[in-house]
Amino acid sequence: MNTLSEERMRQLRLFGMLRAFQSSKESSSISYTPDELLSYLIECEWDDRHNRKITRLTKIARFRYLASTEEISFEEERNIDKNQLIRLSNGDFIKNKESILLTGSTGVGKSYIASALGHQACNLGYKVLYFNINKLFTKLKMLKADGSYLKEITRIERQDLIILDDFGLRPLDSQSRQFLMEIIEDRHGKRSTIISSQFPVNEWHEIIGEDTIADAILDRVVHSSHRIVLKGESMRKKKTKIVTEIN
Numbered sequence: 453m454n455t456l457s458e459e460r461m462r463q464l465r466l467f468g469m470l471r472a473f474q475s476s477k478e479s480s481s482i483s484y485t486p487d488e489l490l491s492y493l494i495e496c497e498w499d500d501r502h503n504r505k506i507t508r509l510t511k512i513a514r515f516r517y518l519a520s521t522e523e524i525s526f527e528e529e530r531n532i533d534k535n536q537l538i539r540l541s542n543g544d545f546i547k548n549k550e551s552i553l554l555t556g557s558t559g560v561g562k563s564y565i566a567s568a569l570g571h572q573a574c575n576l577g578y579k580v581l582y583f584n585i586n587k588l589f590t591k592l593k594m595l596k597a598d599g600s601y602l603k604e605i606t607r608i609e610r611q612d613l614i615i616l617d618d619f620g621l622r623p624l625d626s627q628s629r630q631f632l633m634e635i636i637e638d639r640h641g642k643r644s645t646i647i648s649s650q651f652p653v654n655e656w657h658e659i660i661g662e663d664t665i666a667d668a669i670l671d672r673v674v675h676s677s678h679r680i681v682l683k684g685e686s687m688r689k690k691k692t693k694i695v696t697e698i699n
Contacts, residue, residue, distance in 0.1 A: 468500025469493045502577075509574040515582045516617060519568035529684035530560070540569060540678060543576045546612055546644045551677040554648040559686025562648040566615045569646060578612035585616045589628040596627075609638040619649040620659040629665050640672040647673065652681075 454477065461470040472493050476484065484492060521541045526534045545552065552569070554562045570580045595601040608614060614635075624632065639645055651659060653674060660666035 466497055469497040471500070472496035505577065506575055509577070509579060510571065513570055513574060513580040513582050515567040515570055515615075516563050516584070517567040519564050519571055521568045521572050524561075524565060524568060527684065531681060531683040532565075533680075536678070536680070537565075541572045543573060543578065545678060546573060546576075546578055549641055549644055551645040551647070551673060552680065553653055553673070553677045554646065554680045554682065555652050556650065556682030557686070558650050560682040560684060562650070562682060563617050565680065565682075566617060566646045566648050570613065570615050573613050579610070580613045580615070581608065581611045582615045583617065585619050585632075586622050588616070589624075589631055592631050593627060605634060605638070608635060609643070611643065613644045613646065614639070615646045615648070617648050619647050620651045620656065624659065624661050626662070629660060629662055632660070633665050633669055636669050636672050645673070653679070 458470060458473065461467075461473065476489065476492070521537065524532070524537065526532050526537075540552065552566075554566055556562050567582065570582055573580050592601060592604065595604050616635075636645070649656070656674075657663075657666045657670060660669055
């Protein structure tokens, strides 16, 4: 009877339940009532599916860093409001279709914080995609040429959260401006976006270029977004110093 039950669990892909059932058979020290055993098996199956979903969402997102909000440094010089970051990590900004603008000089940890918030969103069950914005624009240009652009834009639009990293490192040409406008327009008031840049927000108009499009993009992005302005020494330099001192 047990062998048949285990085989049917496999066929039904109830792998969490199967492992829990096998474990309960092997443990002679634990005795379950029928209700307790059923509850235990269901809970184990739920946990297994939830963990597999998180793993799948994280793999699809393709984050730049394996990052966690618990590992973010809140040193005073970094100018990070810990309470703000804790509130953002609970995912309400995604529920409310709000965005986050992360700015600061090179190496201060913008990409890490963006990735950490993205990982946390996956843990909460949200669909997330991470992009280096310049690589994204290059990819979209190629997709325009082979006719699969609309499919990718639709995929981006459906994500609960997208991260556009390293905005402003290259001037935007006309095509890139149109890509950015379409992405922002599709998501405005419907989905959340995190944009990171080493340039302050008041310089973004010039980076985008064409006045009409820049006005339209910034009007949709800036006024309703949470802002994090990072300061202090480059985290990469700081880590290099620590390694040098240890050696």
